[in-house]
Each structure stands twice: as structure tokens, then as C-alpha cells.
Amino acid sequence: MTPVQRAQLALLLEVAGTPKPGNVDRQREYAVLRFEHFLAGAVGSTPGLRLAANPAFGLGLAFETAVRGMSRQEGGNTQFGALLLLVPLVRATVTGPLHPTTVRDVVTETTVGDAVAFYRAFDHVDVAVGDPPAGLEDLDIRAGARARQAVLDHGLSWYGIMQASAEVDGVAREWTTGFERTFDAADRLYAREGSVLDREAGVFLELLAEEPDTFVEKQHDAATAAWATEQARRVRDGDRDVDGLAEEFVTKEINPGTTADLIAGGVYVALARGLVV
Amino acid sequence: MTPVQRAQLALLLEVAGTPKPGNVDRQREYAVLRFEHFLAGAVGSTPGLRLAANPAFGLGLAFETAVRGMSRQEGGNTQFGALLLLVPLVRATVTGPLHPTTVRDVVTETTVGDAVAFYRAFDHVDVAVGDPPAGLEDLDIRAGARARQAVLDHGLSWYGIMQASAEVDGVAREWTTGFERTFDAADRLYAREGSVLDREAGVFLELLAEEPDTFVEKQHDAATAAWATEQARRVRDGDRDVDGLAEEFVTKEINPGTTADLIAGGVYVALARGLVV
Numbered sequence: 001m002t003p004v005q006r007a008q009l010a011l012l013l014e015v016a017g018t019p020k021p022g023n024v025d026r027q028r029e030y031a032v033l034r035f036e037h038f039l040a041g042a043v044g045s046t047p048g049l050r051l052a053a054n055p056a057f058g059l060g061l062a063f064e065t066a067v068r069g070m071s072r073q074e075g076g077n078t079q080f081g082a083l084l085l086l087v088p089l090v091r092a093t094v095t096g097p098l099h100p101t102t103v104r105d106v107v108t109e110t111t112v113g114d115a116v117a118f119y120r121a122f123d124h125v126d127v128a129v130g131d132p133p134a135g136l137e138d139l140d141i142r143a144g145a146r147a148r149q150a151v152l153d154h155g156l157s158w159y160g161i162m163q164a165s166a167e168v169d170g171v172a173r174e175w176t177t178g179f180e181r182t183f184d185a186a187d188r189l190y191a192r193e194g195s196v197l198d199r200e201a202g203v204f205l206e207l208l209a210e211e212p213d214t215f216v217e218k219q220h221d222a223a224t225a226a227w228a229t230e231q232a233r234r235v236r237d238g239d240r241d242v243d244g245l246a247e248e249f250v251t252k253e254i255n256p257g258t259t260a261d262l263i264a265g266g267v268y269v270a271l272a273r274g275l276v277v
Numbered sequence: 278m279t280p281v282q283r284a285q286l287a288l289l290l291e292v293a294g295t296p297k298p299g300n301v302d303r304q305r306e307y308a309v310l311r312f313e314h315f316l317a318g319a320v321g322s323t324p325g326l327r328l329a330a331n332p333a334f335g336l337g338l339a340f341e342t343a344v345r346g347m348s349r350q351e352g353g354n355t356q357f358g359a360l361l362l363l364v365p366l367v368r369a370t371v372t373g374p375l376h377p378t379t380v381r382d383v384v385t386e387t388t389v390g391d392a393v394a395f396y397r398a399f400d401h402v403d404v405a406v407g408d409p410p411a412g413l414e415d416l417d418i419r420a421g422a423r424a425r426q427a428v429l430d431h432g433l434s435w436y437g438i439m440q441a442s443a444e445v446d447g448v449a450r451e452w453t454t455g456f457e458r459t460f461d462a463a464d465r466l467y468a469r470e471g472s473v474l475d476r477e478a479g480v481f482l483e484l485l486a487e488e489p490d491t492f493v494e495k496q497h498d499a500a501t502a503a504w505a506t507e508q509a510r511r512v513r514d515g516d517r518d519v520d521g522l523a524e525e526f527v528t529k530e531i532n533p534g535t536t537a538d539l540i541a542g543g544v545y546v547a548l549a550r551g552l553v554v
Contacts, residue, residue, distance in 0.1 A: 001349065005320045012289070012316040026303050026312065035303065036474055039289040040554040043282045072278065073554045197313055277317040277350045 017200030022249030037075025060117025185266025294477030314352025337394025462543025
């Protein structure tokens with residue numbers, strides 16, 4: 001299996017893993033964001049993933065291409081965060097070996113041009129983001145390609161942009177920590193027993209129980225994210241039923257998407273290490 | 278979306294569509310043949326689908342490559358029949374326009390070399406097949422590559438091989454009829470309302486109600502296939518509950534796989550005609 005196929009399979013296995021409370025999975029979905037949108041998103045991202053697997057192309061262009069292809073379905077943003085992990089992981093696999101230090105090299109070596117492409121990616125799909133950090137108001141990511149000149153003026157690399165968001169965004173934080181939780185998720189997925197989809201459900205719950213999900217923070221607030229993590233902890237510790245939690249999260253539209261992104265990245269690494277489907 | 282992506286998405290949407298009584302879908306699976314095996318099969322078939330999209334490669338080689346990639350998961354045969362429809366459909370799309378007459382040209386123009394590659398495909402995965410027709414015992418498909426000389430001696434094209442099975446195999450029959458039921462399924466999928474996955478469930482039931490599934494005939498017998506079709510008719514006519522039927526089929530291991538293959542082909546054609554996910 002090529003790195004591109006592995007990344008595609010990681011996207012598919014992520015959305016199929018159930019129960020992952022609050023996220024679209026095999027059993028649950030939202031009225032406008034449905035299972036089939038994730039299937040189409042995974043297939044659509046392939047051309048971008050292929051660029052990621054070819055070091056002749058800039059990483060930002062690979063990401064933007066993946067997001068553009070992903071967005072060609074009616075559900076909206078399905079896998080933006082997952083691709084933000086997978087694109088550097090695929091690149092690290094081909095410049096490899098796949099390891100925290102090679103992924104760290106891949107992301108720290110990104111350029112201002114990659115940052116511009118990253119901004120362009122936001123033109124293809126609505127992504128939940130917060131306000132820009134103080135002093136960087138003209139770098140509001142929601143401006144997409146219109147922020148091009150500001151990005152060039154600031155001279156920040158894509159890595160620099162992600163550093164500025166690391167405090168509030170769990171995926172950006174992965175970029176600054178050598179993909180620490182991603183590799184940790186991979187170890188746990190690999191170590192567990194049972195089908196890949198069951199392993200995912202277990203690891204998802206552990207990750208959410210350990211750290212509040214920054215996507216929930218953005219969509220709701222810090223208190224909601226803390227509450228969600230507390231509930232995941234109760235399920236993990238056997239004090240609450242997982243299906244009840246899944247129902248409650250869907251009803252309250254609490255969607256721990258960052259934790260799901262970490263699962264997608266973790267599945268990719270676990271597959272690369274020999275996890276068998 | 279390229280023809281290759283469309284074929285991949287058709288494989289994924291096929292297995293996701295639920296309920297499709299007796300088949301692995303989003304809600305139901307067998308202990309050894311599970312949902313994730315179909316995801317891996319769809320991803321694995323991509324290199325073969327890419328050869329199908331390139332007329333420089335023989336159609337048989339494209340099919341064999343697709344099956345080899347598909348088989349690299351632990352579930353066994355997931356999408357052999359679906360690929361037997363999708364590979365010619367992809368080729369017809371690029372030699373196009375996609376239409377019954379172009380698909381008919383694609384399959385009738387296959388060679389003895391394609392037939393040899395088709396036989397090789399059986400070495401990659403266990404496929405349920407019946408005994409060879411009288412007088413063609415040395416062409417037993419279960420011999421795989423070992424039948425090479427016999428195939429060459431008989432001088433039968435891949436199309437000729439499929440013609441010999443058309444009476445007992447619903448997929449082979451598509452080859453000899455200009456993919457009649459496939460295009461019909463596409464029309465019905467396109468005409469219905471609702472999500473793609475719901476449309477699939479409805480069309481699956483109609484197709485099964487109209488014609489006994491040849492895969493069920495091979496795995497069980499003609500009486501079982503006739504009974505299964507009678508049950509599908511009762512559900513279609515509102516005299517039976519579809520979920521009850523789905524449970525009963527799984528318990529009895531009645532797996533109308535040929536009807537599912539027609540859905541995969543039909544989804545491909547419907548997507549090509551503009552069906553939106």
C-alpha cells in the first residue's frame with residue numbers, strides 16, 4: 001500500500017470507527033453532515049495527497065489541493081483537520097523514515113509560500129476558527145487568499161502560522177510538538193486488540209478523556225469542552241454508558257472533531273507500522 | 278472527479294448503503310467479512326482502476342491489478358464482481374461517451390490475453406464459482422493461472438469466457454447485454470429522491486425483487502435464491518419489514534452479492550451523469 005492509499009484508508013477508517021461520540025461515524029450522523037460526505041471527501045482529497053507524496057511540490061500546495069478536492073461534496077468541511085495532519089505525515093513517509101523527527105523537519109521547513117497556500121485552502125470550505133491572536137489581526141485566516149499580501153508582509157512560514165495557533169488549536173499543536181499525540185494514538189491503536197474500528201473507538205475515548213477538544217472549544221466554549229472531556233472520562237472509567245454519551249453529544253451538537261483528526265493521523269501511522277485491516 | 282475517483286467512490290457508497298439485506302453495509306456485517314475490509318478493498322483497487330482509465334493497458338491486466346490490490350485485506354473477496362463491472366465502465370468512460378454501446382464495444386473487443394489475465398485474477402482471492410460448462414472442463418476458472426494453456430488452446434476472448442457464464446452469473450450477463458441492469462439501476466438511482474445511500478437501499482430491493490441473485494444461487498441453490506427474491510418482493514410491496522429481512526438474511530448467510538455489484542456499477546454511472554453526494 002502506497003502512502004497515498006494509506007492516508008486515504010486512514011480517512012475512511014476514521015469515519016467508520018464507532019462509537020466516536022459526537023462525530024459522524026458508521027452509526028451516527030448529522031442531518032446536513034452525513035457519512036457519505038466523508039467518503040466523498042476522502043476520495044476527493046486523493047490528488048492533494050499525491051502531491052504530498054511528491055517532494056517536488058510545496059507542502060502548502062499539496063494541502064490546498066487536498067482540501068479543494070475534499071470540499072467537492074455537499075456536506076461542507078469533513079476532513080480539513082485530518083488532512084492538516086496527514087499531508088505532513090505522507091511527506092515525512094517519503095522523505096522518511098516516518099518518525100516524529102522527520103515530521104518535525106517537514107513542518108519546520110515550510111515556507112511563506114506554503115503559508116499563502118494554506119490561507120487559500122480556507123477559500124474552499126468553511127472551517128470553524130477563532131479570532132486571530134492579538135497583533136496579527138490582518139492575518140485572520142478567514143480572509144483566505146485575500147490575506148496574501150499580509151502573509152507576505154509578515155514573512156511568516158506555514159509553521160510560523162501554526163505556532164501562533166498552537167495554544168488554541170489541537171491540530172496546530174501537533175505541528176509544534178513533533179505530532180506527539182498522533183504518534184501516541186498510533187502506539188495505542190497498534191497495542192490494542194480487536195478490529196481496527198473497535199480499537200479506534202477505545203483510543204478516541206481515551207484521548208478525549210485526557211484533553212479537552214479544541215474544536216468543541218471553538219464551536220461552543222471552554223466550559224463545554226471541559227464538560228465533554230469529563231463525560232468521556234466517566235465513560236472511560238465505566239461510570240457512564242458510551243451509547244448514551246454518543247446520543248447526548250449529537251443532540252447537543254458537541255462534535256470533538258480535533259480528537260477525530262488525531263485518530264485519522266494515528267491510524268495512518270499505525271498502518272505504516274503494520275496494523276492490518 | 279476523475280473516472281478512477283468515481284469508481285472508488287462507487288465502491289464506497291455501495292458498501293455504505295443500508296439496508297441492503299444480506300450484504301455487508303453500514304449497519305450489518307459478518308464476523309469474518311466486515312465493513313472495514315470493503316474500505317480497504319476499495320482503496321487497494323485504485324492502481325487497477327487507474328490502468329482501466331488508460332487505454333494503453335489491456336483490460337484484463339487492469340482487472341487483475343484491481344483484484345490483486347483489493348485482496349490485500351483480511352476479509353477475502355469483497356468487490357470482485359463490482360470490479361468486473363467497474364473496470365469496463367471506467368474504460369468506456371475514457372473511450373466514451375459512457376453509454377451501453379461503448380461499454381459493449383469495450384467488452385467485445387477483449388482478447389485472449391485479457392482472458393488469461395482474468396484467470397490470473399482468481400489466484401488472488403477465493404471467489405464463489407460453479408462448475409465450468411460441459412465441454413469446457415479444462416477452462417475451470419478455479420484453476421487460475423494454471424489454466425493459461427487451456428485458455429490459449431481454446432482461443433476464447435475474455436468476452437467469450439463471460440458469454441459462457443452468462444446464463445449462471447448475473448455479472449457475466451451484464452457483459453453480454455450492454456450492461457442493461459447496471460444502466461437501469463443508474464436511471465433509478467438518479468430518479469429517486471433523498472441521500473445517495475437511501476436511494477441505493479430502495480433500488481437494491483427493487484432489483485432483488487425482480488430477479489434471483491446468482492451469487493445466492495451459487496452459494497446455496499436456485500430454490501434459496503428464488504425464496505430470497507420472493508422475500509424482497511414482499512418487502513417492496515409492503516408485506517414485510519426490511520430490517521427483519523436483513524436480520525434473517527444475515528442469520529441464514531444469504532448474501533445477494535450480485536445485486537450489490539449491480540448497485541456499485543449503477544452508482545458509478547449515476548455519478549457520471551451528475552448524481553451529487
